[in-house]
Amino acid sequence: MLAQEYLRRILKARVYDVAQETPLDYAVHLSEKLDNKVLLKREDLQPVFSFKLRGAYNRMVHLTAEEKARGVITASAGNHAQGVALAASRLKCRAVICMPITAPSVKVEAVKRFGGKYVEVVQEGRSFTESANCAARLQRERNLVFVHPFNDPDVIAGQGTIAMEILHQYQPSDGDQIDAVFCAIGGGGLISGIATYIKSLYPGIQVIGVQTKDSCAMKKSLDAGHPVDLSQVGLFSDGTAVKAVGDETFRVCSEYVDDIVLVDSDEVCAAIKDIFDDTRSIVEPAGALGVAGAKAWARHNNITGKTLVAINSGANMNFERLRFVTERAAMGEEKEAMYAVTIPEERGSYRKFCHLIGDRAVTEFNYRISDKHVAQIFVGIQTKSPGDADNLLSLFTKAGLKSLNLTHDELTKLHIRHMVGGKSPLAVNERLFRFEFPEYPGALLRFLTTMNPDWNISLFHYRNNGSDYGRVLVGIQVPPEDDERFNKFLEKLGYPYVDESQNPVYKLFL
Numbered sequence: 001m002l003a004q005e006y007l008r009r010i011l012k013a014r015v016y017d018v019a020q021e022t023p024l025d026y027a028v029h030l031s032e033k034l035d036n037k038v039l040l041k042r043e044d045l046q047p048v049f050s051f052k053l054r055g056a057y058n059r060m061v062h063l064t065a066e067e068k069a070r071g072v073i074t075a076s077a078g079n080h081a082q083g084v085a086l087a088a089s090r091l092k093c094r095a096v097i098c099m100p101i102t103a104p105s106v107k108v109e110a111v112k113r114f115g116g117k118y119v120e121v122v123q124e125g126r127s128f129t130e131s132a133n134c135a136a137r138l139q140r141e142r143n144l145v146f147v148h149p150f151n152d153p154d155v156i157a158g159q160g161t162i163a164m165e166i167l168h169q170y171q172p173s174d175g176d177q178i179d180a181v182f183c184a185i186g187g188g189g190l191i192s193g194i195a196t197y198i199k200s201l202y203p204g205i206q207v208i209g210v211q212t213k214d215s216c217a218m219k220k221s222l223d224a225g226h227p228v229d230l231s232q233v234g235l236f237s238d239g240t241a242v243k244a245v246g247d248e249t250f251r252v253c254s255e256y257v258d259d260i261v262l263v264d265s266d267e268v269c270a271a272i273k274d275i276f277d278d279t280r281s282i283v284e285p286a287g288a289l290g291v292a293g294a295k296a297w298a299r300h301n302n303i304t305g306k307t308l309v310a311i312n313s314g315a316n317m318n319f320e321r322l323r324f325v326t327e328r329a330a331m332g333e334e335k336e337a338m339y340a341v342t343i344p345e346e347r348g349s350y351r352k353f354c355h356l357i358g359d360r361a362v363t364e365f366n367y368r369i370s371d372k373h374v375a376q377i378f379v380g381i382q383t384k385s386p387g388d389a390d391n392l393l394s395l396f397t398k399a400g401l402k403s404l405n406l407t408h409d410e411l412t413k414l415h416i417r418h419m420v421g422g423k424s425p426l427a428v429n430e431r432l433f434r435f436e437f438p439e440y441p442g443a444l445l446r447f448l449t450t451m452n453p454d455w456n457i458s459l460f461h462y463r464n465n466g467s468d469y470g471r472v473l474v475g476i477q478v479p480p481e482d483d484e485r486f487n488k489f490l491e492k493l494g495y496p497y498v499d500e501s502q503n504p505v506y507k508l509f510l
Helices: 003-011 027-036 053-058 065-070 079-091 107-116 128-142 153-169 189-201 216-222 247-256 265-279 288-299 319-332 351-355 386-396 410-414 443-450 480-493 504-509
Strands: 024-026 037-042 072-076 095-099 119-123 181-182 206-212 257-265 307-313 336-344 361-369 373-384 403-405 431-437 458-462 467-478 497-499
Touching: 003 153, 003 189, 003 247, 003 386, 024 153, 027 037, 027 265, 027 288, 027 480, 037 288, 053 079, 053 153, 053 497, 065 107, 072 079, 072 351, 079 095, 079 107, 079 119, 095 107, 095 443, 095 504, 107 119, 107 497, 119 458, 153 189, 153 216, 153 247, 153 410, 181 189, 181 288, 189 206, 206 216, 206 288, 216 307, 257 265, 265 288, 265 319, 288 307, 319 336, 336 386, 351 361, 351 373, 351 386, 373 504, 386 403, 410 431, 410 467, 410 504, 431 443, 431 458, 443 480
Parallel strands: 037 307, 072 095, 095 119, 181 206, 181 307, 206 257
Antiparallel strands: 024 037, 336 373, 336 403, 361 373, 431 467, 431 497, 458 467
């Protein structure tokens, strides 16, 4: 489909029966921090707290009478499901919505509330992929119409109305035009609509996508020149955790998107805090990707004095996840660094260490005696500037102290900081793994029943972060002769994992 056809569809899109024109707010604190004018498009203020109702409603309002009589079906873990549910209620159209059993109850209840008597929620599967397979089966069995979350021209056109509003709301003075728009990418529906509209009217405005480093199917696809399927994706930004992009969204992005910026979870947490500081509102991780990308792009390219628009795409955040966000935001802002430091095991050594770091605040300190001569300490330190973390490493080296910067080590941030306790002489042949367990009853039991009873669990740490998947650290004692059987167990289990057995921090603290 040509850009002019998308422009026509966007201009004629039927979204305002359910959606509202959201504000384009000036972000005072962010603008000062970045030395750029930063504007926030507040899609988090929609009735379903996300932009998704635009595309869902625009697709469903174009159903023929025959299609509407048959009913629709979709698969979603959250925001798209709520958009379809609201559209079904307004249009009095039967909708079946397949959701994984790991979906948080707050999202499941929201779908039921928005859809009322017109919506049937089917919870099946432990992941979105398994729910999508359920939807495909039910679509065939019941002859339903599938409403795709992103790879559909009417869905794309519905999301494109956001760009129409932005260009209507921002009336630039001479020399003060919008320079770049930053938009989260999952499957690519949102940015496809925004890019086709903006590039049709103002081709000089850059349209820049933002993805997390561990969930970047569109970035990898554009780099490869064809759609690429990911075997697994990071789940922190669950709203953009898509393993495969659509063929239509890939085509549009390859033609109209200028660049894609990758950010990590810490940068996303820092962006959530930035948005809160300016608006006193909490957005979900995917909703903060636009701001995280704008910050990273401006910093990496030394951009100042420009006008940047970031899409706040959603606010369906579980309250329990805020603990994780607050823990990681300071590291995303490079205001905190974490270290493993070896100091002498003698009286007064901690006092000397505190003198060494000067007036920097200690944010965290963990220690357990494990050796007569040296002590391994885990310490978090408030840093003065982005380069201060390296300054501290140099300071430790000059003082004759061995140290490791652990600020970017996921094992440390997810587990080690909560469980420093010293080495165990009983942990013979121990291998250490980080798993992502789906948050549903029986997930741990499945792990234990699949595992060979001859292998002993020597370490276990789990901490709920309010997401669909829990992060679990497991030590398993596996004799060398069982390596092949153990690798088959990991493959059969099917949970995403990282082998941390050679991680230096494991050898220091556990």
